[in-house]
Amino acid sequence: MLSDALFARLPTRVKDTVDRWLEIASVFRELRDPRVARSLAPAGVRGLVLQRGKQAPTTTCPASHRAYFDWSYPSDHPEMRELYRRAKAGQWDGETLLPWQTSVDPENPEVPILPPQFVDFTILERHGIHLAPAERQRFLHSLVAWMLSQFLHGEQGALQAACQVTEAVQFFDGKLYGGTQVVDEARHVEVFHRYLDTKLDKLYQVNDNLFVIIDALMTDSRWDMKFLGMQIMVEGLALGAFGTLYKITREPLLKQLLKMVIQDEARHVHYGVLALREHITRELSESERREREDWSFEVALLMRNRFMAYEVYEEWFQGALPRGAWRDFIYAAPGMEEFRTVMFSRLVPNLREIGLLSPRVQARYAEVGLMKYAAGKSADQLSGDALLADLDRGGLTAAGRAA
Ligand SMILES: [Fe+2]
């Protein structure tokens, strides 16, 4: 490890490079359980070290799961069948339903897409960076375009993963439902891309940590790991991010877009809970259950600590602001705090519900401040409308506490 004195004498760009490698090393150090490391480390190397998601406009991931056929077409899961019915009735067309004629100026402070309080500019000022009002607007434009770009890339991951889980799932009613989720995710890709392309005029590359999670669950051959990764973890992340932005944005087209997407996503997590609850609590061995419990904890930490918008940093402040100071700025941003609250108030109760929050790991969740969300409602107890009503009330803490 470099001494602080030596680090301080390095030129800023070298410091940035060293900081990046130290951060990558810390991600690998965090993977303490060897089975979790085996499943996440190869994706970590591809995403963080080789930056596969950024090297070319296209990437391929090898898939090795088994497609499961059932020629007897059983009606085998009434709750999934009901979800399938609701999903069919809830389909919408992003082209005709959303008010695309809305004129959007991402730098107009009168109709902010992100309010300035989303971040705390005084942290930048402490490092000698003073942005004029117009520059602040331009910066917020970059930040929201970064967030929405990651939503878009996450939706592409969800589209591909929804196809895989539809192939792999062994409930026939789950396959029928899965078909609707594939269409939902395609629609989400369509509307987020259209918004970025025609309203924000900006698209950022996929974040390395997001790429790691997507890569890990695309390449894992176990169907339940795909479900856990996609339907619980990434969908939980999506609900946190979409919910936060829905709550704070004043831009009407984006608000309506998010409202429609959130209603779909609520069904997706519900499906994940239904599929995994029985499997994890009744079919897996204790050792397999523990592996999934450790894996979820590590991925939850990755999602909490690692989305640092470095792509925006590189565009705005590289060379002018230490990378560590940027990290502090993003981590301390009130909007990011809100995002973590919304995300974990949804995610932790779902982990509890599917049997991955046993007393064995509760102390670890408590240590990182996440046990306070454990008594909340899980996705099978919350409709999309209830989720939105909660966000409209501004009831984040209420959502976290609701039992
Ligand atoms: Fe989606």
Ligand SMILES: [Fe+2]
């Ligand atoms: Fe989804």
